[in-house]
Amino acid sequence: xxxxxxxxxxxxxxxxxxxxxxxxxxxxxxxxxxxxxxxxxxxxxxxxxxxxxxxxxxxxxxxxxxxxxxxxxxxxxxxxxxxxxxxxxxxxxxxxxxxxxxxxxxxxxxxxxxxxxxxxxxxxxxxxxxxxxxxxxxxxxxxxxxxxxxxxxxxxxxxxxxxxxxxxxxxxxxxxxxxxxxxxxxxxxxxxxxxxxxxxxxxxxxxxxxxxxxxxxxxxxxxxx
Amino acid sequence: xxxxxxxxxxxxxxxxxxxxxxxxxxxxxxxxxxxxxxxxxxxxxxxxxxxxxxxxxxxxxxxxxxxxxxxxxxxxxxxxxxxxxxxxxxxxxxxxxxxxxxxxxxxxxxxxxxxxxxxxxxxxxxxxxxxxxxxxxxxxxxxxxxxxxxxxxxxxxxxxxxxxxxxxxxxxxxxxxxxxxxxxxxxxxxxxxxxxxxxxxxxxxxxxxxxxxxxxxxxxxxxxx
DNA sequence: GGGAGATAAATCGTATACGATTATTTTTAC
DNA sequence: GTAAAAATAATCGTATACGATTTATCTCCC
Numbered sequence: 001x002x003x004x005x006x007x008x009x010x011x012x013x014x015x016x017x018x019x020x021x022x023x024x025x026x027x028x029x030x031x032x033x034x035x036x037x038x039x040x041x042x043x044x045x046x047x048x049x050x051x052x053x054x055x056x057x058x059x060x061x062x063x064x065x066x067x068x069x070x071x072x073x074x075x076x077x078x079x080x081x082x083x084x085x086x087x088x089x090x091x092x093x094x095x096x097x098x099x100x101x102x103x104x105x106x107x108x109x110x111x112x113x114x115x116x117x118x119x120x121x122x123x124x125x126x127x128x129x130x131x132x133x134x135x136x137x138x139x140x141x142x143x144x145x146x147x148x149x150x151x152x153x154x155x156x157x158x159x160x161x162x163x164x165x166x167x168x169x170x171x172x173x174x175x176x177x178x179x180x181x182x183x184x185x186x187x188x189x190x191x192x193x194x195x196x197x198x199x200x201x202x203x204x205x206x207x208x209x210x211x212x213x214x215x216x217x218x219x220x221x222x223x224x225x
Numbered sequence: 226x227x228x229x230x231x232x233x234x235x236x237x238x239x240x241x242x243x244x245x246x247x248x249x250x251x252x253x254x255x256x257x258x259x260x261x262x263x264x265x266x267x268x269x270x271x272x273x274x275x276x277x278x279x280x281x282x283x284x285x286x287x288x289x290x291x292x293x294x295x296x297x298x299x300x301x302x303x304x305x306x307x308x309x310x311x312x313x314x315x316x317x318x319x320x321x322x323x324x325x326x327x328x329x330x331x332x333x334x335x336x337x338x339x340x341x342x343x344x345x346x347x348x349x350x351x352x353x354x355x356x357x358x359x360x361x362x363x364x365x366x367x368x369x370x371x372x373x374x375x376x377x378x379x380x381x382x383x384x385x386x387x388x389x390x391x392x393x394x395x396x397x398x399x400x401x402x403x404x405x406x407x408x409x410x411x412x413x414x415x416x417x418x419x420x421x422x423x424x425x426x427x428x429x430x431x432x433x434x435x436x437x438x439x440x441x442x443x444x445x446x447x448x449x450x
Numbered sequence: 451g452g453g454a455g456a457t458a459a460a461t462c463g464t465a466t467a468c469g470a471t472t473a474t475t476t477t478t479a480c
Numbered sequence: 481g482t483a484a485a486a487a488t489a490a491t492c493g494t495a496t497a498c499g500a501t502t503t504a505t506c507t508c509c510c
Contacts, residue, residue, distance in 0.1 A: 055277040
């Protein structure tokens with residue numbers, strides 16, 4: 001006897017997928033009527049899903065205008081990534097790593113090394129972190145982490161991360177696994193924190209670049225006058 | 226130029242108030258039609274608010290039956306309070322306590338000492354913690370804490386906390402303030418953690434009591450047969 | 451060509467309607 | 481009297497309708 005499908009849950013998954021694929025542009029209103037036609041359902045469950053994503057802070061509701069993916073500020077990026085790092089360290093410290101779990105980490109690490117498209121790499125990186133906290137007994141903590149990671153995924157996929165970035169990540173993941181294998185949790189935690197700080201630095205760099213690109217566009221249009 | 230009122234936000238506040246006042250019984254479906262009549266609005270924004278509270282995990286949606294306040298399990302209580310304690314310690318470690326903030330803490334502590342009804346004490350205790358993290362620069366962290374505390378408030382108000390509990394809290398708050406005044410953050414953090422563990426122990430005790438009370442009721446009805 | 455104002459079109463947020471499901475009440479059988 | 485089945489009422493989740501607001505387009509004037 002299977003659980004009934006609630007449309008808002010399906011819509012929420014679909015929306016998250018669209019967001020993660022970068023198919024929703026920052027600042028642009030998500031069009032309810034278009035979504036309704038695409039999904040062939042009414043706007044009611046769509047709105048319910050959207051308001052849930054608003055509650056998650058993945059989306060922002062602009063009254064009378066609709067729902068948008070908000071721009072990520074430098075400050076918010078910093079706060080998000082620092083919090084993720086801190087929480088994941090807590091989760092790792094609360095986890096017992098048996099052989100099976102280490103094996104899964106190793107497999108995902110191998111997969112990350114063998115994968116070459118940005119989206120596949122991102123997915124693999126995400127999986128690595130999911131496996132890392134998979135056996136954490138504190139489900140509240142893992143739920144929060146899951147939510148926070150959902151929030152940053154969109155921005156990461158947007159910044160078509162390059163090869164040197166993944167080489168760096170690769171090395172850090174490797175070191176994390178090794179520390180875990182040696183039951184050296186403090187070291188694993190330390191490298192894990194560094195790992196997230198690496199991501200933060202990269203995202204911040206891209207945000208600054210993006211900002212100065214926008215500034216140049218504005219400057220050019222001023223010169224046109 | 227003020228922001229337009231979005232009904233679901235007002236409804237959400239109202240629902241949270243009802244929940245915190247214990248006016249919604251655990252496990253019983255929240256009646257949409259009754260709420261619609263009470264608030265004199267349609268069920269649409271009510272459902273939007275409810276689905277947001279579902280997303281917050283304050284409520285649970287039971288398909289085709291509606292929304293309920295879920296029962297708090299011992300495990301979940303432990304995970305919630307441990308996570309709150311850990312996060313609040315992080316927030317305190319990231320906060321600079323100036324004279325003004327310490328003064329506010331002192332005032333709230335005095336208020337807690339002078340207040341005698343359970344609901345006023347709970348409100349004061351909550352305020353104390355809010356002031357404690359008020360100047361934390363990491364707004365992501367404070368948002369998460371705010372959400373987590375919302376989740377446990379209902380259960381705390383339900384367990385009409387007694388005088389010895391508040392005496393204990395009082396002492397711990399006093400010690401936290403003193404440690405902060407001495408710029409001794411590690412000690413403040415330690416006592417803060419103990420503070421939340423005290424609350425956890427009390428809530429767990431009440432949950433166990435409640436459980437055995439329910440067991441007795443079931444046993445009596447079996448004997449009747 | 452650009453800005454301002456007016457108008458039309460599109461869209462949002464909420465209300466209402468309705469079929470499906472659950473809860474409650476009534477009826478039937480033992 | 482009790483349990484099970486049937487009938488009825490209540491409610492949920494979704495679709496549709498509609499007034500309010502925003503966006504896009506058009507026209508006029510400088």
